Amino acid sequence: MNKSLTVKKKKKFHLNPFQIIVFVLLISSSILMLGLLLLGLITSLKQESDIAIDSNIFGLPNMEWWKWDQYYPNNIFGNYLYAFKNLTLKLQNSYIVGVFNPERVKVEVEVNLLTAFWNTILYAGVGGLFQTFFPLYMGYLCAKYQNKLSRIIYLIVIFVIAIPIVGNQPSVINLMRNLRLFDTMIGDWIRRSSFTNIYFLLFYAYFKTIPDDYGESAEIDGANQLTIMFRIYLPLALPMFFTVFLLIFVAAWNDFTTPMLYLPSYPTISYLLYYKTTVNSGSAFNSDVRRIAALMLSAIPITAVFIAFNKRLMTNLTIGGIKG
Numbered sequence: 001m002n003k004s005l006t007v008k009k010k011k012k013f014h015l016n017p018f019q020i021i022v023f024v025l026l027i028s029s030s031i032l033m034l035g036l037l038l039l040g041l042i043t044s045l046k047q048e049s050d051i052a053i054d055s056n057i058f059g060l061p062n063m064e065w066w067k068w069d070q071y072y073p074n075n076i077f078g079n080y081l082y083a084f085k086n087l088t089l090k091l092q093n094s095y096i097v098g099v100f101n102p103e104r105v106k107v108e109v110e111v112n113l114l115t116a117f118w119n120t121i122l123y124a125g126v127g128g129l130f131q132t133f134f135p136l137y138m139g140y141l142c143a144k145y146q147n148k149l150s151r152i153i154y155l156i157v158i159f160v161i162a163i164p165i166v167g168n169q170p171s172v173i174n175l176m177r178n179l180r181l182f183d184t185m186i187g188d189w190i191r192r193s194s195f196t197n198i199y200f201l202l203f204y205a206y207f208k209t210i211p212d213d214y215g216e217s218a219e220i221d222g223a224n225q226l227t228i229m230f231r232i233y234l235p236l237a238l239p240m241f242f243t244v245f246l247l248i249f250v251a252a253w254n255d256f257t258t259p260m261l262y263l264p265s266y267p268t269i270s271y272l273l274y275y276k277t278t279v280n281s282g283s284a285f286n287s288d289v290r291r292i293a294a295l296m297l298s299a300i301p302i303t304a305v306f307i308a309f310n311k312r313l314m315t316n317l318t319i320g321g322i323k324g
Helices: 017-044 048-052 078-086 113-144 148-162 169-178 185-191 198-209 213-220 225-236 238-253 257-262 269-279 288-314
Strands: 089-097 103-111
Touching (some): 113 148, 113 185, 185 257
């Protein structure tokens, strides 16, 4: 009995010139960003004398200089210890709130790095959950309940995205002051509970691809609409929800302008670093190595988050159908 042998030919992988150019640009960009990060890490371990006297810009730290440091002798992490100790901020804010009985509110705040870290968790973490959930919720409603209202909502979102409203921040701040929500975490969470953004379209398209058979099968078994939404459809969207939340969290972690406008009494880490290293550096952070150490110190938590969840950020999200 003759056995037929099948020889599988290996497919040759060819790259066209455009793909080669894109590949080279991506590799070059990655090397540049990693090189700058490594240079910042090495610089943060140096003394100011390394650069000012020895002109050691790209080399490794000179341990001899640390022997002469009056604050942290023989400790190569002295800049980080110094930054952790001196990243403090005292602020005095004054603003008017209320409509019928307006009053001037004066707030004095004193924060350190740990307090700023907690404010960042409330701003980027809890606020990010609100900013992610409402596009998810409205995207689900518009995708699964096709009626005139859902179509109107969809068109409004398209209109707001296509024609951005420029210069609306003064009106938003004035409204929040009148409602006594300005400079409060709850007020900021309410402000961010909007669905007129690109994430609404993302969740809308996602739920449109999920067959209605899931909900119809559960409805036959006696499930109501809330049960169908929270126990069937939303769990299917958890991978995408988590990915969008991570993107919003990283962006909010690095944002210092928005907390300065809406939360002046709740300095976040990025707000604290901007103020101490740029606006009011003074004698505490008058050297480049200490400023870089402070910046590297703030990047540790977000770097840990990226390392832990980088696969979630990079993986394409797919869904399967119903197996009969």
